[in-house]
Amino acid sequence: MKKNFNIAIVGLGQIGNYLYNELKTKKKDIQIKTGKKINIVAISAKNKNKKRKFKIIKKNFYKNPLEIFKKEKVDILFEAIGHSDGISKKIVETALKNKVHVITPNKALISKHGDYLANLAEKNKVNLEFEASVGGGIPILRTIKEGLATNSISKVYGILNGTCNYILTQMEKTKDSFSNVLKKAQLLGYAEPANPKLDLNGYDALAKVKILSALSFNNKISNKNCLMEGIENIETKDIEISNQLNFRIKLLGITEMINDQIYERVHPCLVNKDSYIGNVNGVMNAVILEGRPVGETVLQGEGAGAGPTSSALMSDLLSILRGNIKYPFGISKNRRLNPKIYDKNKYSNPLYLRLEVKDKPGVLSSITKILANHKISIQRLIQIPDNKRKTASIVIITHNANELNSKKCLTSFKSNKNIIKNPVLIRLF
């Protein structure tokens, strides 16, 4: 078997940078663990002259990453640009077609083009590894593909976005507003300074859910519209009221099998303060798997940052160096099923509702009437008056209500003149 492996790194942002240094320092260790020598033969980045912790060797640098495969014999490519399409897709595609193994932390790319790229990898008998795309340093994909390989998995859920979890934790701690905490998170590097939207609106977590789904249930990646809600509309008020009710608000990504149909979603949830998931705070990520015969398995770790991501990228590298050639999604493309999607309108959840209303007679009765009309029954109701403004907050915890009725009920609320602000709806987990 091959003894020397040539490596190319495309993208030298925070992750590419860290990885480059890790590869340099761990070269000896890698040789001890695998018997293989690695050699970085090409790197590519937008800006050659940006200040970096290391000096770029001129002859290894490529302005255009696609040139790499024409000039160098590359065995393994690290893609660390991070787009869902464009150059990220192009370079991975080209690599696989050239029988080059690919390792990437790019969840946007894998959740969108994973099936196509996995097929390319399988056809060309090389690996496409993406452990770092979900859960940072938590080896969750490897655990599903290998550690729990013969289990029948029924549900996977967890806290998949460190940025959102950090913001929610800080809002609870400091009682500061969403926008102030976001600014702080950006300063600390926990949220993208330019465009944090994809973290905050649930897109990033949903990409991870889709990857987890495909691996857990042996199906192709679903491209259906899923329930996706972010944390942008969570107010300090909701966090405080939840707290009093012994809940905490968490952005959860969930995928489960219901009657052989897949139900994937990302939305904020009220979780019990005493539950395990209710105590995963800060930038931590956590994934919980339910399977047979293993029971419940929990994995927790730092979900973001160059260190944990790099740890996952290196585990992919060692897997390839050890000759562990395998299907990117655990089984051959021919065996992967077309996903059957559960009709989300049918799903039932208890709800947390907060309505800001005019404080006058008859308002409460009109609200309870709307709920009754949509077959939603009340489990608990709290009215908090604001005498100065002559308004009140009405907080309702409902019994199970299905998504369709909840949606219709929200529409009715919106057209009710006594309700003076957009109603808040958060599902209970």
Place this chain on the structure above:
Amino acid sequence: MKKNFNIAIVGLGQIGNYLYNELKTKKKDIQIKTGKKINIVAISAKNKNKKRKFKIIKKNFYKNPLEIFKKEKVDILFEAIGHSDGISKKIVETALKNKVHVITPNKALISKHGDYLANLAEKNKVNLEFEASVGGGIPILRTIKEGLATNSISKVYGILNGTCNYILTQMEKTKDSFSNVLKKAQLLGYAEPANPKLDLNGYDALAKVKILSALSFNNKISNKNCLMEGIENIETKDIEISNQLNFRIKLLGITEMINDQIYERVHPCLVNKDSYIGNVNGVMNAVILEGRPVGETVLQGEGAGAGPTSSALMSDLLSILRGNIKYPFGISKNRRLNPKIYDKNKYSNPLYLRLEVKDKPGVLSSITKILANHKISIQRLIQIPDNKRKTASIVIITHNANELNSKKCLTSFKSNKNIIKNPVLIRLF
């Protein structure tokens, strides 16, 4: 590459039984995931006629498991007898020498003879897999060997024995005595009915610590005497008092690197009730790893029982079928270091001490004097009088005290006539 694999199972207790059925039902699934066919060609058990969920095929049954290799072409052996020596060692040894892959959940065997057997496996170019030996269904060994392969691990600790954790949880919940709760655990199958000693005295957890150590720090298994204390002497009283102080008692297995020396130990600990580890209850196991660059990684799952164990055994099987041939301890035998052992007498811990004393003047001052003589300073002291018996419980939380001084101090306490029962010492984590 080989397409058909012949399998032998030796030992048909709870685990062997479950495994047999899993192999039968998952045969198709295994073929889909690996492209390989498995075939059970031999089984062996003490008693052929014991009532089982399946019928033993006569021609596959061997009274003497060593006969199997003379009569059958076996590729993979499952050893599920569970002794540290004797027939367990003999059969694994014979298999490896015959170039047969071995899979075992036997922590007693691996922690005692793991180095020797791993060398045999390496020499004969076959796998020796023992994922199921630590943490039941939690894929912790695979995570260290593969998922976190290039991390520099500094500490691994956790709740490694489900029996002890169940007993401590139940003692807290029911306020019932150790011996009563043990009886209940035995009835429920959570503790060995005949000889639960190896679970209760910490031996089982220490075997797991030794395996975790060897994998995490790339050293040979240490055979030095370690600090090993069980839960047999924990009283309901200590659980209640701990509770009032916001602690919970857990049996922890810990291994860490201190100045390039390994410090392995198993003993009950007072852990904070709000900490993660303080909330892992019942039969659950949990392992926490600290490494660079990954940070802190947590894995939690059901630690015992045939289902979780079988899940781990099957993951080992798939690893072999996928052709993932590797060193049993992650690196070649020549690279594994001789462990340097940290002098446990130097280690410092705050302590929880409970002394049952005669309630008369001067007693407290004599106790505090003994502590002072051994350089142990008091952080907190509570005296609980028992007026009826004219005795008192003195509970002391100390500042950091090193093991040597603590030991000497205990000896002094024991010879003090005012202390009427054996003093209780539990370390704080």
